[in-house]
Amino acid sequence: MIGAPNIIKPIGSESFDFGGLAVQWKIDGDTTGGRFSVVHHPIAPRALAAPLHYHHQEDEYSYVLKGTLGALLGDEVALAQPGDWVFKPRHQWHTFWNAGDEPCEIIEVISPSGFENYFREVAAAWGDMAAFARINSSYRLDMQFESVPGLCARFGLTFPSL
Helix, strand or coil: CCCCCCCCCCCCCCECCCCCCCEEECCHHHHHCCCCEEEEECCCEECCCCEEECCCEEEEEEEEEEEEEEEHHHHHHHHHEECCEEECCCCCCCCEEECCCCCCCEEEECCCCCCCHHHHHHHCCCCHHHHHHHHHCCCCCEEEHHHHHHHHHCCECCCCCC
């Protein structure tokens, strides 16, 4: 039911580890009337979370719980500490990573909702690059896979093999 009181526990929710970036689903859009969704992203030390990418439909707001979050927002590099928010608006090329040697955790608010299901679909197709490309297209997400080596070299990061 939309608007019903609910407590979301810190552990025990649905999750998937993509090898450096994990996702724990916390609030799905069907419980918010489609206004927003929330996922929790633990990020391994010095791990790039995603290739450079561009959302056509949603904005992302990242709240740093622990560690240091690095973000490339357009041409600007930002480093965020616990308690900081990083706004990643739609129509802007961006990526993010754990900029430290300790685990980083962020809460990601996605508006409008729907993109939380992107992570479910990618998890179900993990390792299938053709499916990954189809999923990106269906969510109107542009991704520059070729950006990964340069980002890893520039910021001293790792990225998992698909």
